[in-house]
Amino acid sequence: MTIVEQTAKKPARITPSWISRLRETDLWWSFWHHPSAVIAAALLLLLVASAFFAPWIVVQNPYDLASLDLLNAEIPPIWMDGGQWRFLIGTDTQGRDLLSAVLYGSRASIIIGAASVAVSLVVGSVLGLIAGYYGKWADSLLMRAGDVLLSMPTMLIAILVSALARQALPASLREIGASAVIVFAISLSAWVQYARTVRALTLVERNKEYVQAARLIRVPTWRILVKHILPNTTTPLLVTATLNFGLGILIEATLSFLGVGMPPEQPSLGTLIRIGNQYLFSGQWWIVLFPGLQLCLLVVSINVLGDWLRDALNPKLR
Amino acid sequence: MLAFLVKRVGNAILVMLTVAFFAFLIFRFLGDPVELMVNESATQVERDELRARLGLNDSFLAQYVRFVGHAAQGEFGLSWRNQQSVATLIAERFPATFELVIIATLLSLLIGIPLGVFTAIGRGRWWAESLQLSSIVGVSLPSFFVGIILILVFSVSLGWLPGYGRGEVVKLGWWSTGLLTASGRAALVLPALSLSLFQITLVMRLVRAEMLETLRADFIKFARARGVKHRALWFRHALKNCLMPVITLTAMQVGNLIAFALVTETVFQWPGMGMLFMQAVTFVDIPVMAAYLCIVSFIFVTLNTLVDIAYAVIDPRLRAA
Numbered sequence: 001m002t003i004v005e006q007t008a009k010k011p012a013r014i015t016p017s018w019i020s021r022l023r024e025t026d027l028w029w030s031f032w033h034h035p036s037a038v039i040a041a042a043l044l045l046l047l048v049a050s051a052f053f054a055p056w057i058v059v060q061n062p063y064d065l066a067s068l069d070l071l072n073a074e075i076p077p078i079w080m081d082g083g084q085w086r087f088l089i090g091t092d093t094q095g096r097d098l099l100s101a102v103l104y105g106s107r108a109s110i111i112i113g114a115a116s117v118a119v120s121l122v123v124g125s126v127l128g129l130i131a132g133y134y135g136k137w138a139d140s141l142l143m144r145a146g147d148v149l150l151s152m153p154t155m156l157i158a159i160l161v162s163a164l165a166r167q168a169l170p171a172s173l174r175e176i177g178a179s180a181v182i183v184f185a186i187s188l189s190a191w192v193q194y195a196r197t198v199r200a201l202t203l204v205e206r207n208k209e210y211v212q213a214a215r216l217i218r219v220p221t222w223r224i225l226v227k228h229i230l231p232n233t234t235t236p237l238l239v240t241a242t243l244n245f246g247l248g249i250l251i252e253a254t255l256s257f258l259g260v261g262m263p264p265e266q267p268s269l270g271t272l273i274r275i276g277n278q279y280l281f282s283g284q285w286w287i288v289l290f291p292g293l294q295l296c297l298l299v300v301s302i303n304v305l306g307d308w309l310r311d312a313l314n315p316k317l318r
Numbered sequence: 319m320l321a322f323l324v325k326r327v328g329n330a331i332l333v334m335l336t337v338a339f340f341a342f343l344i345f346r347f348l349g350d351p352v353e354l355m356v357n358e359s360a361t362q363v364e365r366d367e368l369r370a371r372l373g374l375n376d377s378f379l380a381q382y383v384r385f386v387g388h389a390a391q392g393e394f395g396l397s398w399r400n401q402q403s404v405a406t407l408i409a410e411r412f413p414a415t416f417e418l419v420i421i422a423t424l425l426s427l428l429i430g431i432p433l434g435v436f437t438a439i440g441r442g443r444w445w446a447e448s449l450q451l452s453s454i455v456g457v458s459l460p461s462f463f464v465g466i467i468l469i470l471v472f473s474v475s476l477g478w479l480p481g482y483g484r485g486e487v488v489k490l491g492w493w494s495t496g497l498l499t500a501s502g503r504a505a506l507v508l509p510a511l512s513l514s515l516f517q518i519t520l521v522m523r524l525v526r527a528e529m530l531e532t533l534r535a536d537f538i539k540f541a542r543a544r545g546v547k548h549r550a551l552w553f554r555h556a557l558k559n560c561l562m563p564v565i566t567l568t569a570m571q572v573g574n575l576i577a578f579a580l581v582t583e584t585v586f587q588w589p590g591m592g593m594l595f596m597q598a599v600t601f602v603d604i605p606v607m608a609a610y611l612c613i614v615s616f617i618f619v620t621l622n623t624l625v626d627i628a629y630a631v632i633d634p635r636l637r638a639a
Contacts, residue, residue, distance in 0.1 A: 036451060144332075151333045151622070152615050153577035160611065163599040164344060250460050254581055257462050260599060277466055277585070281481075285470055292463040299458040307454050 030312040040304035047298055051107040058100035062267065092275060092287050102294050104267035109298065112179055113248035116186040117241050123187065124194025125237070129225045131195065132202025139199070146192040154189045158251050161185040163260045178262050182255060186248050193240055201233040235313050242306035246299045253295050269295045322630055330623040335386065337615040341608040342385045394609035399601045404609045408591060413493050414484055415583070415590035419575045421510040423568060426517035431557070431564065433518070434525025439552055441530065450526065456519035461578060465512035465585035472508060480505045482587035509586040513579060517571060524567055528560035535559075569625045573618030 022028055031037055050057060091098055131139040149157065165181040205211060206229065214224050255261030256270025257277075264271055269291045276288030360368075374381070388394070394404035433449065440446030473481030485501035487494040496502025532538065533556055541555050580592030587593070591610060598606035 147329075148333050148336045151619050152337065152611075153574045153618065155574075156577040156580070156611070156614060159580070159599070160607070163607075167602055246458060250458075253460055254462060257460075258581065258584060258596060258599075273463065273466070280466065280469060281474060285474075288466055288470075292460075292466065295463065296455075296459055299460070300455050303454050303458045304451075 027312055031308070034308050034312075036304055037308035040301040040308070043297065044301040044305065047106060047294075047301065048110060051103055051110055054100065054103035054107060058097065058103060062096040062101040062104055092272070098272075098286065098290055101267060101272055102269065102291050105269040105272055105291060106294055106298060108179070108262065108267050109249045109252055109269055109295070112182055112186075112252045113245050115179075115183045116190065116248040116252075117245050119183055120187040120190035120244065121194055121237065121241055124191035125198050125230065125233070127191065128195035128198025128233075129202055129230065132199040133206055133221075133225060133229070142195065143199070146195060149189045149192050152189075154247075155251065155254065157189050158182075158185040158255060159258065159260055161188060162255050166260065178266065182252050182261055185255070186251050190244055190248070193244070194237060197236050197240065198230075198233050201236070202229055205229045205232050239306060239310045239313060242302065242309055246302035246306065249295070249302070250299055319630065319634075323627065326623055326626055326630075330619050333619050334612075334616060337619075338386050338389055338612055339382065341389075341611045342382050344611075345385065345604055345608040346381065389609075389612055394612075395605045397598075397603055397606050399598070399603045399606075404605050407594060407606065408609060408613065409492060410494075411589060411591045411594045413495060414588060415576060415579050415592060417496060417506065418509055418513060418579055418582070418588060418590060419572060421506055422514035422517065422575055422579075423572065425510055425514040426521050427564070427568065429514075430518040430521025431525050434522040434560075435529060435552060435557060437522065438526045438529030438533065450523075453519040453522055456515055459515065461512060461516060462581050462585050464515050465509070465582055468508045468512050469585070479507050481508065484589055509582050509588050512585070513575060513582045516578070517575065520567065520571070521564060524564060525557075525560055528563055529556055532556045532559045566625050566629075569621050572621055573614065576614055576617060 031041075055061070092101065127142050131142040162181055162185045165177075165185070169177055169181070202225075211224060211228060214228055219228075252261060252268070253270035253273070256268040257274045258270075259274060262268035262271055264275075272291035273288050273295075276284070276286075276291065279287055376384075392405050394408075396402065397404050397407055437446045437449050437453075469481040472479045480501070483505055484496050485503070485505035486499040487496045487502055488498045496506060529552075538551065538556060541551055546555065576591075579588075579590060580595060582588065583590045583592035584596055591613075594606060595610045597603070598610070
């Protein structure tokens with residue numbers, strides 16, 4: 001009787017919950033001992049939450065044309081003459097509440113940044129595993145393709161792809177496809193970085209005994225790659241992914257600013273800044289300032305976290 | 319050494335041929351040049367004649383070879399927008415971009431290197447650490463927003479510096495320079511600063527990392543034991559050993575700066591290649607886009623190859639690779 005009870009309780013101690021396991025890691029300790037990382041994480045959490053709960057926070061859907069009133073155009077922020085409580089940080093030239101537009105825009109930024117990381121991470125890891133494990137022509141083909149892509153500046157490729165896709169896509173798809181095109185344009189050169197990292201680590205891991213053992217007992221190749229080798233490459237990928245998340249957000253904003261990113265009727269911080277830029281010399285500085293600040297906060301908090309992560313995961317710096 | 323040289327240059331040529339291939343694909347398959355060049359009332363016979371004259375009936379490979387041949391001589395055909403030669407259009411705009419990029423590079427070295435040295439020797443002090451933290455901010459700021467803020471502060475509010483255009487330029491043969499007039503120099507300040515901010519933080523972080531490494535080396539300890547003054551130690555002994563990677567980074571980044579100048583030029587209405595490219599994008603002027611792509615990649619690949627070769631000359635161990 002007692003034996004049964006003991007075995008029933010034991011598993012809880014053998015496999016503790018992931019939270020308590022996390023709390024015992026070096027990473028957890030390092031996080032709480034770096035104030036800048038804690039502040040950045042809190043800020044990022046706040047920005048992400050406010051962006052995703054935007055529809056419940058703000059006074060209007062800024063991209064529903066029916067809710068806009070031109071009479072509300074160009075109202076300054078609340079602390080200036082003529083400011084209104086309804087529009088805390090003012091309105092743009094179409095009578096759009098700027099706070100709502102900024103929050104909707106950050107949501108688009110975050111989704112596009114995350115999607116571009118996901119796409120390039122998956123594609124890059126798979127190609128890197130294949131190149132590193134099989135070698136031969138697959139390896140040289142993939143690495144040469146990477147060389148060519150890296151021989152051109154990332155931003156230039158993104159602008160070119162995004163601009164050309166607008167011409168190539170049929171008009172009906174342009175609006176829906178805009179975000180997909182941007183994700184593709186960013187991922188097109190971003191995957192190379194992941195592929196190179198995974199390939200280099202796979203080359204090291206493939207000759208180790210545990211892989212040979214797995215091969216001996218006939219574990220399927222895909223399983224060796226995904227379950228045995230891939231987990232050993234995650235640490236460096238994590239840092240790259242964090243920094244590329246910030247980079248993806250920046251590229252999307254730049255594309256939209258240049259007018260080759262999101263179409264004007266869809267929310268985007270870059271588009272808001274482009275519109276605001278046209279009113280720079282006529283005194284409506286808030287249209288450009290607040291979306292820009294939001295963009296900076298978002299990218300800075302991600303990069304501070306990425307920077308901390310790189311140092312915390314680097315065994316040489318311990 | 320010869321084998322390395324051949325391999326490295328061969329690799330560069332291969333990359334350029336691939337880039338040219340993509341440029342050619344864009345050039346050839348996006349939009350029909352015949353439709354854009356003839357007028358509405360042209361007959362089918364006239365169209366066919368033009369098609370044959372432009373060589374569009376030749377085989378795919380023959381057209382590609384001709385495209386590469388022309389591109390190698392700097393010939394990219396006529397702009398679809400205003401029927402001018404693309405080569406002339408780019409030659410007109412090139413000096414503006416070149417001056418902007420060179421000044422931005424100089425700024426990044428002049429500001430970045432001292433900042434890097436200071437953050438390295440002050441490691442652990444609050445001012446050095448906060449400078450280091452603010453460098454992350456510098457990397458994260460979108461360059462177009464930096465430009466807008468500079469315009470807002472120095473041009474709109476204070477009125478000290480012009481916020482758009484290139485000022486007065488002086489013609490030296492086909493080269494137009496803004497460096498010889500006061501208004502040209504004033505117009506250069508804000509765009510160059512906004513373009514170089516990212517590069518400054520990059521140089522600063524690199525110098526800091528290299529300095530920290532070098533300061534731990536034995537020869538520094540000996541120099542200190544010999545009684546070498548601090549300043550001489552930092553700037554003469556340590557810094558000299560850090561400059562090689564900085565030079566590499568600077569050379570490699572010139573291509574990136576030219577691409578980023580595209581954004582800066584749009585913000586500041588700077589009449590360079592980048593603005594030409596953005597106008598071409600708006601009007602779907604494919605020949606100009608193809609030419610810009612080829613030229614920027616050429617500069618990028620050439621610099622990377624030169625850096626690799628320079629390294630092999632200095633360090634024979636790298637020649638095997």
